[in-house]
Amino acid sequence: MARSLIGGLVARGVAASDIRVAEPVETLREALRRDFGVQCFDQASAAAEGASVWLLAVKPQVMREVCASLAAQAAAQRPLAISIAAGITAGQLDRWLGGGAAVVRAMPNTPALLGAGITGLYANAAAAPRFDQAASLLEAVGPTVRIDEEAQMDAVTAVSGSGPAYVFLLAEAMQQAGQAQGLSAEAARALVRQTLLGAATMLTHSEEPAEVLRARVTSPGGTTQAAIETFEAGGFRTLVDRAIAAATERGRQLSAANE
Numbered sequence: 001m002a003r004s005l006i007g008g009l010v011a012r013g014v015a016a017s018d019i020r021v022a023e024p025v026e027t028l029r030e031a032l033r034r035d036f037g038v039q040c041f042d043q044a045s046a047a048a049e050g051a052s053v054w055l056l057a058v059k060p061q062v063m064r065e066v067c068a069s070l071a072a073q074a075a076a077q078r079p080l081a082i083s084i085a086a087g088i089t090a091g092q093l094d095r096w097l098g099g100g101a102a103v104v105r106a107m108p109n110t111p112a113l114l115g116a117g118i119t120g121l122y123a124n125a126a127a128a129p130r131f132d133q134a135a136s137l138l139e140a141v142g143p144t145v146r147i148d149e150e151a152q153m154d155a156v157t158a159v160s161g162s163g164p165a166y167v168f169l170l171a172e173a174m175q176q177a178g179q180a181q182g183l184s185a186e187a188a189r190a191l192v193r194q195t196l197l198g199a200a201t202m203l204t205h206s207e208e209p210a211e212v213l214r215a216r217v218t219s220p221g222g223t224t225q226a227a228i229e230t231f232e233a234g235g236f237r238t239l240v241d242r243a244i245a246a247a248t249e250r251g252r253q254l255s256a257a258n259e
């Protein structure tokens with residue numbers, strides 16, 4: 001995810017020399033330098049030195065350890081700390097950074113790499129005066145949505161953080177189904193990719209809700225109706241509801257498991 005954000009920021013004119021990245025894996029550091037020209041370090045403390053904004057992009061399971069390694073610098077530098085980790089709360093981040101930290105929880109998604117991401121943002125009280133700074137950083141890779149109730153960040157994660165994977169799953173399933181009906185892999189892939197792009201473009205350019213756009217494709221007694229009835233009879237909406245609820249719950253579990 002950090003790679004997507006770095007790519008998006010650099011593509012949108014942020015000076016690569018202003019971005020300092022911590023990455024313990026040498027081959028990944030080399031790739032970041034080569035691809036984006038950013039400064040790379042093997043320790044978080046080295047990357048954070050002198051920086052007024054920290055973007056914490058490690059796995060939830062290692063966030064505590066990384067924050068602890070930065071606590072002394074957090075007390076001295078008083079940075080704006082932005083975490084993109086699923087589940088980990090602002091209270092946990094604040095505590096692990098030593099207390100009194102300005103913390104923003106951000107939940108971006110991987111289309112950020114193309115400037116087509118969307119990010120949910122929640123700020124704790126200490127970060128509220130610096131909210132715009134966090135928003136403008138993430139806006140380099142797509143629009144942002146301010147979330148006032150922190151508990152809702154798990155739902156943001158479930159809908160838009162994980163969301164691209166649901167679309168890719170749909171693409172995989174449609175492609176396989178097209179091939180099962182006799183299309184070549186190449187033809188099925190081309191048809192599915194452009195169909196998803198076209199539908200997503202209509203969703204973003206139209207004032208009409210998804211429901212109306214769907215109805216317009218669905219001729220009475222036609223092919224779409226046959227497919228939609230099959231989806232509905234198979235419990236499609238319930239399945240999506242259960243999947244998003246499971247992802248939301250996993251966010252809560254990630255917080256509790258890393259307490």
Ligand SMILES: NC(=O)C1=CN([C@@H]2O[C@H](COP(=O)(O)OP(=O)(O)OC[C@H]3O[C@@H](n4cnc5c(N)ncnc54)[C@H](O)[C@@H]3O)[C@@H](O)[C@H]2O)C=CC1
Pocket residue numbers: 001002022023024025028043044057058059060062066084085086107108109110161162
């Ligand atoms: N993948 C996604 O679509 C999204 C991920 N996130 C969040 O982003 C975070 C990272 O997830 P991914 O990018 O998927 O994982 P990843 O495993 O691809 O990236 C994590 C990176 O952190 C590095 N790392 C490990 N220990 C480190 C340390 N001590 N200091 C600095 N870097 C260290 C790893 O070498 C790795 O390159 C997670 O907290 C996840 O919840 C948030 C939104 C979307």
Ligand SMILES: O=C(O)[C@@H]1CCC=N1
Pocket residue numbers: 086157161162
């Ligand atoms: O799967 C995950 O936990 C992360 C958070 C949102 C997308 N990827």
